[in-house]
Structures are given as structure tokens and as C-alpha cells.
Amino acid sequence: MKHPPDSQPDHALAVELIAVVASVTGGDPCVLTLRGGEALPSGPFALGHRSLQAGLRDWVEQQTGHPLGYIEQLYTFADRDRLAGDPANGGAGNPTGAGARRTISISYLGLARDDPQGTTAPPQARGWCGWYGCFPWEDHRAGPPPVIAREILPRLAAWADTGPEARGRHERSAVAFGLDGRDWNEELVLQRYELLYEAGLVEEARRAGISDGAPPLPGRAMVADHRRILATGIARLRTKIKYRPVVFELMPPVFTLLQLQRAVEALAGRLVHKQNFRRLIEQQDLVEDTGETSSETGGRPAKLFRFRAAVQVERIAVGTKLPVVRS
Amino acid sequence: MKHPPDSQPDHALAVELIAVVASVTGGDPCVLTLRGGEALPSGPFALGHRSLQAGLRDWVEQQTGHPLGYIEQLYTFADRDRLAGDPANGGAGNPTGAGARRTISISYLGLARDDPQGTTAPPQARGWCGWYGCFPWEDHRAGPPPVIAREILPRLAAWADTGPEARGRHERSAVAFGLDGRDWNEELVLQRYELLYEAGLVEEARRAGISDGAPPLPGRAMVADHRRILATGIARLRTKIKYRPVVFELMPPVFTLLQLQRAVEALAGRLVHKQNFRRLIEQQDLVEDTGETSSETGGRPAKLFRFRAAVQVERIAVGTKLPVVRS
């Protein structure tokens, strides 16, 4: 057909599916992991799979026992040196030259409810692992984490000073961490992680031979580039909750507005204005009153709401804006 | 390592890179194609490629001679029956069962300036092919195209009536085409194409055995599922121009605000309010005055502007909004 004759299937290419499955348990955002937080669920894409989605669901369910609800494709990774230094990939003994076997990872973001059906085991026992254990600098719900001012900023500044493009490095740091009067932007999860990687402040960078000499930052590392994929997923979710009603995929069937707010705050890593949040939810008709109330919370009983499923279809239509002309 | 023993590389998997490269020529949005609009540039991903992006650039440049500027990953396709009935894939003689060879297509969106350097050949001769030739129902700059009311809506309605889930089909049609008092949403390019495909109104559907009996809608079909991939690219670009200054990648180094507006309108497929558009551009500091003017346009000479490159970095920081609390 249309390709040159050297287009035979390349036997050194492996295609794998990998999942970032998020939930909120006990007020904290979690991701589904294997082996106590070391790795994301993943498995090879096989001919038997009807589609990428189907294959992904199979693997996740098989490896973790959790059925998935909503899923969406995240990103496809295939850089030659993305697994550099990873022991599972041959480690230092298998440097990243040509001829190495190449893995293409197609990542998905999934959302699930943590459903402690019958079990009394803690979430960790069921594979859930808190995000902020991997990214301590991302949780600003109680103000900026001290690690930023105490460790990250000085070390980033030192790194920026050394480089040939000091100017650019300083600016990227400033944008990523909201310095010089800029606002903190919770969506820049991936940019921050990649900056820290480049600067040699995270464990994975040191595996690849990049380090600033000091020990890595606090924050649990993961196998291969799984932490980068997780960062990609978190970033996507933080963006998405703002224009599509996906939070509800993480909520129980019935909930109070404060519970909903706490879930959003957990994901976004920052606090939201209570009254304005309620106004936002209500004026968009996202929820409906169940008529019942909950008095679990200590104060005045809260109304219980349920998500209006009809919204799923309607809300597809809300775009962002351009100064269009009507006629 | 961590996967079951059957995780050997699958020799029946082929990985291809495929590009939707957009530009605006003479006021109309175009995409870079091969063979007069039949196919998008594409080629197998090879071990020699440093990264997906690098491989894509190689293929596009080799096949079309156009160097790429901005590119971003779009989506990865691998459904078993996405190439159903495509002659290049074995056609009807190679039904889509298991055992068939499987192609994974990693698609990218690229932006390029059409640069008629030296040539006087028309854009088509250089591989550019107007979007709206493929999607006549997407161009609303001169009002809703008549084909919608005359052909699409009646046939969609008929299709919706027959189905078991008539309710859902009608609602999806209404959302996609802005019926029943809803607004037209130019971002839903992919939803519309997929709806028309499901309803059997487009050529590609008939290849796969889906048709409503009548001849396909006007609009040039493409090889395999390239038209779907193009729809994905257009949708992404229409979304993206609203929150990231990517239009400038399509503009000459110096331009008038009206030229800029026309480019945006070409992409969005609808007209924008002139004065408000200017206000938007200026208040975001996206451009700077060059001091020169152009009198090409027949009326009062227009100031010439240039894109402020500094914005690229700054604008990364603009997120969407949540009612956050400041402290």
C-alpha cells in the first residue's frame, strides 16, 4: 500500500496499556497501584482485545479486581530513553541505544468509586495509594507545603543558575511554582514534575544519571516512568473537573454538597470558596435534591443530593468561548 | 518482569504515525494531504526514531516536503474494525476477525504556515486540501450550510426513529447540530462525524456496510478512517484556539488584526464580533504594534502587528477557573 517497503511490523516494538485510576477515599485522592504503590496497573495490548479501552479494562480488573467506570485516553509514550536506568527494563546494563527493545505505552485515565463492600481492610490494602505521597508539593489545601520553600525553590534556583539557559530555567520555575507574584496553577502537575526531573531532584532522574548531588526530594518514586504518567493523569483530571462534571464518577450515589466540595478540593489540591462553589453547582443544575438529609456532620443537617444523569448529555454541548456574532 | 509470560511482542501489531497538519490559505482552512486529498501523511514508527514526534516530523517532511512547526499528540486509534472495508487493508476479502493484522495509529496535530516560496502553484498543488471539502456541514461562516436542513436533519431524524434507542438518538442529533433552541457548538466536529457515520450517511460507513439507502452526503471521503482522524484534529484545534495562542503558528510574521480574525473564523467555522475580538487580543497582550501599516485592504490602512513570543511562556500559566479561596 502507501508505505515504503521497509514498513514490515517491527518485532522489537511492544505495545502496553497502562492505567491511572483515580478515586477519593476518606477525603484524599488516590490512585490504583500494584505492589504497594510501586507501579500502575498495565499489560500488553493483545490481538484478542476488541479495542484499547477493552484491553485496558481487562488488565485493570484482572490485576486489581476493581471494575472501571469512566475512562478516557491520556497520552501515548514512546521516547527512546523513557525507561533509562529502570531495572525492570535491563537497568544500567542495557543502555538506551538503538537496537534496544522499544515499549509504546498507551495510557488511560480512569475514575472509580472506592467501594469498601464488605471489607474492613484499609484502602491501601485494596491497592489505593494517595497521590500526595508521590507529589508532596501538589497538596495546597493547607497552604503551600513547606517542602517547596524549604527544599524545592532553593535547589531549583541553584540548578537554574548553573545552566546555559539560566533565564529560561528561572522563568519556567517561576511559572510552574507561582513565583514573583504569579498565581499557583494547580494544573501544571506535569510541568512541575518534569522540571524537578530535569533539575535532578527526583529519584527517577538519578536513576537516569541526573542529580544535583543532594538526596532526592521526599515523595514516593515509582517503577519506570509511572510517576510521570501519574502526573499526566492528575493534570488532566485537574483540568477536566472544571468544565465537565466528572467528579460525580467518584462520588457515592447520594452525597452532601460539602462532600462534593471536599472531593473537588482533594483533586484540585486547593480549597474552594464554599458559597460560590454551591452557587456554581446549583446554577448548572448538576444535582437534584433527594429530599433527605444527613446529620453525620456535626452541625445543621445537610441536604442529600444526587447527580442528575441527564446532564451528561446536555453538558457535552458547553464549549469554551469566542466572541462570536449572533444572527 | 511484571507481565504474564504471554507478553512477547506481538508480531501482528503495526504502529503507524499519522498527521493532521493544518494551515490557513487564502482565508480557508486546509490540511496537508497526499494524492489530492485522499490520505493524510503517515508512516510506520520505527526503532530508528528518537521519539514519536521526531518520527512524525520525518514522515511528513519526506512525504510532503513541508517542515512542521508546532505539533501535539492527538489520539491513538486501534479499534479492531476501524479499517473495515478499506481496500488498502484487504477490503471485503479480509474481514475484521481475530488473526487479522492490527494497526495502531498514533495521530498528531500539526500547524504550519503555507509558504508559497517562489512557487506560483495553487495550494492544492502543494498538498493543501480545504477542510470543508470533507465536512461541508462544518462551515457556518455564511450561516448554516443548506445541506444541514435539506439533507442531514431529515435523514438523521429518519434514522433516529428506526432505532431501538430513538430517544437517545434524537437527543444526540439535537446536541450535535444545535436543534431545539440549543446553540451550534463548533467544537463537536467529531461527534457530528461519528453520528453521521452511525446513521450511515457518509461514504466510509457504507464501506463498512452501514447505509440508510440514499447516496452518501456531499463531502470528500478519505482512505481508511483518515476522515475521522481529521475530524479529531479539527475538533482539537477549534477547542485549543480558545485558550492557547496557537493561531499565530498559522500566521505570517506580520499581519493585520483582520487577517488574524479571518484565520480564527476559518478555523472555528463561524464569524466573530470584530470589536470584541480586537479587545480580547489586545487586553491579553498577545500582539505588539510594528509601527507599519498595510493598505492592501481597500479601506483605511490597518496597523501591522507581530506576535509577542514572550507570551508563549506566560500563557502556559492561564488555567481555567474554580471558585478558589485566596489567603
Next chain:
DNA sequence: CCGGATTATACTCCGATTGAGCATAAGAGG
């Protein structure tokens, strides 16, 4: 039974943003 403490929910206020349009400026062409 009363007075906090605690959470829920209703409303108000104001500045910024956005949609829509009017008015004026500066050329070209007759």
C-alpha cells in the same frame, strides 16, 4: 433548658468580563 460550637444555606455587594452596538478616523476612487 440554655448558650456555645458547628455546619448549612440564603443573600448582598461590587468590580471585572462580555455581548452588542454607535461613532469617528483614514484611506481609495470617482
Next chain:
DNA sequence: CCTCTTATGCTCAATCGGAGTATAATCCGG
């Protein structure tokens, strides 16, 4: 000079979004 055409400046009202005040229900300890 008059008219046509495009460019550009400016106004006005409606809406949105951020921030805070006020009031309503509960629980709990005394």
C-alpha cells in the same frame, strides 16, 4: 468633495465571579 470601505475608539448594559454578611438548624456540655 462625496461615497464606499475598512480600521479603531468608546459606551452601555447584562452577567459573572470573588468575597463576605446574615440567618438557620442541629449537637453538646453544663
